[in-house]
Amino acid sequence: MMDGVKVVELVCLYHQFYSESGSDELKKFSAWMNKNASLNPLEEKTVSEKDLNVYLLNLVSRISKFQRLYTKHFFQDFKVKSMEEYNFLLTIDKLDSPSKSDVYAQNVIELTTGTKIIKRLIDLDFVKEAEDKLDKRVKRLKLSAKGKKEMADIQKRLHNIDDEKLGYISLEDKYLLLEILNNINQYHTEIYERNPDSYGKGNYDVF
DSSP states (O other): OOOHHHHHHHHHHHHHHHHHHOOOOHHHHHHHHHHHGGGOHHHHSOOOHHHHHHHHHHHHHHHHHHHHHHHHHHGGGSSOOSHHHHHHHHHHHHHTSOBHHHHHHHTTOOHHHHHHHHHHHHHTTSEEEEEOSSOTTSEEEEEOHHHHHHHHHHHHHHHHHHHHHHTTSOHHHHHHHHHHHHHHHHHHHHHHHHOTTTTTSSOGGGO
């Protein structure tokens, strides 16, 4: 299996090929790779893996800021006011009567922030809260009819801005990006689920 650095190098080369040729055909890309193998500019540069990690994470952070700008204006037309609140509705609907802790873990969010979001959604009458039948200490969550309607209305509108943000990327690039991001997400999800409270607190030996 190709390691993360090689995958990034491949993506960089693909974009170089696309910029030069304007083609997104994989067969032509393969031919271009064979022809230019000895001229690979990445092999001539001495970029350390640590520098590459920093650059990639900075890009992810910058892209997330663009996402926040999009959603900030988008949610002005709804009672739900953030992507986090919308994702909570999606999670509750998908998991079907999950506990609060399940929702927090699914959204990788700390207890204090998660509690505030749930309280607001309950106050909006989008989410109903009920005791677990087997353990009365556990609170189960369910979308109300109003919550389902709000979620559906948001979904219809979100498709349009999703096309604005990613519509210009070729289908092949989207699948390649999806594979890379899925690998990163799965890796960190496994670490996070082992012990959510200690994740990110300097336990670098797990990486």
